[in-house]
Amino acid sequence: MIFVTLEHILNHISFSIISIVITIHLMTFLVHEKVGLYDSSEKGMIATFLSITGLLAIRWIYSGHFPLSNLYESLMFLSWSFAIIHMIPKIWNHKNKNDLSAITTPSAIFTQGFATSGLSTEMHQSAILVPALRSHWLMMHVSMMLLSYAALLVGSLFSIALLVITFRKNIESFGKNNNFVIRSFFFSEIKCLNENRNVLQNTSFSSLNFKNYYKYQLVQRLDYWSSRVISLGFTFLTVGILSGAVWANEAWGSYWNWDPKETWAFITWTIYAIYLHTRTTKSWQGANSAIVASIGFLIIWICYFGVNLLGIGLHSYGSFILT
Secondary structure (H helix, E strand, O other): OHHHHHHHHHHHHHHHHHHHHHHHHHHHHHOOOOHHHHHHHHHHHHHHHHHHHHHHHHHHHHHOOOOOOOHHHHHHHHHHHHHHHHOHHHHOOOOOOOOOHHHHHHHHHHHHHHHHHHOOHHHHOOOOOOHHHOOOHHHHHHHHHHHHHHHHHHHHHHHHHHHHHHHHHHHHHHHHHHHHHHHHHHHOOHHHHHHHHHHHHHHHHHHHHHHHHHHHHHHHHHHHHHHHHHHHHHHHHHHHHHHHHHHHHHHHOOOOOOOHHHHHHHHHHHHHHHHHHHOOOHHHOOHHHHHHHHHHHHHHHHHHHHHHHHOOOOOOOOOOOOO
16 A cells, blocks of 8 residues: 555656646746756756656556556656656767757656546556566566657657748748749839848848758757657667567467557558668758658557557557557
């Protein structure tokens, strides 16, 4: 009973802290990114990581198995994985602002929020493992798969953000060109516009260049972090699939059975292999490779939820059981 109480306390603490971190992030946009607020948000994410770590450890102790037997546990582990990815820049000694926080923090809170509030109380209970899951491969295979999901989702969200910014920039450029043509055609003020442009050039050129340069730098950072995090997630995914194949051979006598979960895992692996291949060609980097990653974002959710919602295949051990 005391373990369950501690689990609930740590759950509420982690959710409260990460909610405060979200609020701090919103405040940094309003007060021009104060260093003190940013440092507080970073400390908050570390506290959230430690709280979820304690929650999973306590659940491991009283359940007697690694806490990845049902949807609730997998979602909490996924939220924990987002917190780990959030700290990647610090692990790599990246001294600039942590760009991952714009994606990892909301992802962590939405995942944990759905796990705690979106699922029924019965689904929060630790389940007794079926015979096929009573293996030392449970920790290796499932943890690698969920870490890969977290990394690939974060990287894909960066690619989606890159596409949004690029698309918006193109729309703005298209609109400006259209306005120029319309005004030139209907009012015949080309000469006047040129004169005004020369007068305003000295006052607006620097700010315009700064705005364009900021967007360029932002797109470059999004592209950089997207490729780095997806590469990490692809490595986790490869290890997870290989360890799953070994586990499948022990449990079912075959390395690969082409059941729905395995098929969608292979599709996910193929999509991100294509993404990494596009990164080797300079002309395909940026928006082109981001489109591939955006497709992968949808494929991951099908692989993660789809099979279990349908309740079919060798990987379905009951309602929302994930392996």
